[in-house]
Amino acid sequence: MAERAGRKEWIALGVLALPLLLVSMDVSVLYFAVPFISSDLGVSVTEQLWIFDIYGFVLAGLLITMGSLGDRIGRRRLLIFGAIGFGLASVAAAYAQNPEQLIAARAILGIGGATLMPSTLALIRNMFHDAGQRSKAIAFWSAVMMGGISLGPVLGGFLLEHFWWGSVFLINTPAMVLLLVLAPVLLPEFKTPVKGRFDLFSSLLSLAAVLPAIWGIKELAANGLEILPIVSIVAGLLVGFGFIQRQRTADHPMIELAMFGNRAFSGALVANTIATLALVGNAVFMTQYLQLVHELSPFTAALWSLAPSVGVAMAAPLAAVLAGRIDRAYVIGTGFALAAAGYVVLTQVQAETRLVGVLTGAGLLAGGLVMVMSQVTEAVVGAVAPERAGSASAVMETCSEFGGALGIAVLGSIGTAAYRADVPAGLPAEVAGAVREGLPAATAAAAHLPGQIAQTVLTTAQHAFTHSMNVVALVGALLLLATAITSTLTLRGTAQAQEPAAAPTPLADPRPSVLGQ
Secondary structure, eight states: OOOOOOHHHHHHHHHHHHHHHHHHHHTTTTTTTHHHHHHHHTOOHHHHHHHHHHHHHHHHHHHHHHHHHHHHHOHHHHHHHHHHHHHHHHHHHHTOSSHHHHHHHHHHHHHHHHHHHHHHHHHHHHHOOSHHHHHHHHHHHHHHHHHHHHHHHHHHHHHHHHSOTTHHHHTHHHHHHHHHHHHHHHSOOOOOOOOSOOOHHHHHHHHHHHHHHHHHHHHHHHHOSOHHHHHHHHHHHHHHHHHHHHHHHOSSOSSOGGGGGSHHHHHHHHHHHHHHHHHHHHHHHHHHIIIIISOOOHHHHHHHHTTTHHHHHHHHHHHHHHHTTSOHHHHHHHHHHHHHHHHHHHTTOOTTOOHHHHHHHHHHHHHHHHHHHHHHHHHHHHSSOGGGHHHHHHHHHHHHHHHHHHIIIIIHHHHHHHHHHHSOTTSOHHHHHHHHHOHHHHHHHHTTSOHHHHHHHHHHHHHHHHHHHHHHHHHHHHHHHHHHHHHHHHHTTGGGOOOOOOOOOOOOOOSOOSSOO
16 A cells, blocks of 8 residues: 655645746736836837747746756755746846846746746655545645636736736745745655766757747747748657657656556646647637627736636546546546536627626636646656656646647637638728737727727627637537547546556655654
8 A cells, every 4th residue: 555645745735836836827927017018128029929938938848858857856956946046037037127138037937937847746746655645636736726827817917006017026036935945844855866867968859849849839820821830840840759769769768758658648648738728728719808808907807717716726626536436537538528518608608798607618618627637637647656757747747838839829720710701891991901810900900990980890800709719619619528538438447557656765854854744
């Protein structure tokens, strides 16, 4: 029987929530700050895009490297190094004097984020050997992550109403200082005894594979079919093939490819990618719907988005309880089916639909996908031995980054095509181009038009947008229903087929623990 975690491990889980909450909030906390930053620092449109995107690009490109590095030097040590870097970069971002300094600070934040995400999951795998306890711990991890994403815009809006824009970065610093104080006391150290040097060439290959692929996908989503993004994606795939070949032949590979032969591991990665695709793809449309169709302010829209959060927050613990009683595959399938039901509700949304109906659909979608994500995360980290937990977690997080980019690109492209197909042909020539461009462009153009014409433009664009949202929801519902069936069939019976938990021995710590077991 696996050793059960005690009080110290559960308190340590709360410590791990600090970096996870901040990294997940950092994805969305910047939304409201950009107009203030642009005004203060004179940011161009291109620089604004880099301020947003450089964090995610660097994080995605370094996840695999940092996961493997943590397995070698120790997960706690990497977490502490990442916390120091994240805290210092947050201060640098808050007091940036020009766009270049802010972009550089955001890049360093991405490096810090890449160390923190896989370290937290790997430490959970090492602290919780009992499958039931680990499932509850990962449910908590998933709930914190989703909570951070939801709270980011609200916290950002609150801070910007009372302080200057740098406060959205400085909020990270006290939490990182607290982590640096508590981590050495409460978190055990684990590292895998690995012979040979760290494979720097594999690290460069993983970076050169992920970055151009992610960039190309995002550019296709933003600008449609163009040669350069396609070439970038192809180049990333070719380098990725080289990375895989390197792992096959290296004496000490960064990633053990044998992990992918485990049905629980590979099946969970696919399910996680699709879940992220569906969640991020819907968020793009939901944000515009609340702000540009219902004409809510960004802060008010963020507050309304919190309405279904209580139910969503309960989804991960509920999934953990159900997984303790029935096969995890059925819980994952149920989560996908519940999320598909949320998309079905969104197929009926119109411009005049009351917010309660829209948020019900969004809540069902998010709740179902949180159930899925918590269980596939448990499947990934539980399917590998503890000494491989860092690299396995990094692979899963990289898949999440690709899933998010694909959600914007694929569902965004479908929505754009549906929107333009629904725009009538008889619009006045002076506004037709702006309306066909999209709802944001139509809203901006309407602000400079006479009253009646402006209202016609807005109404036309809003109805075309809700139609595109309906089409995307239908595609999403069909995709999630198909995934519910395939994931259930693929993952059924895998909960018992995990690698033996021959955990690496925690490193000896001469200091007495301040907590008992």
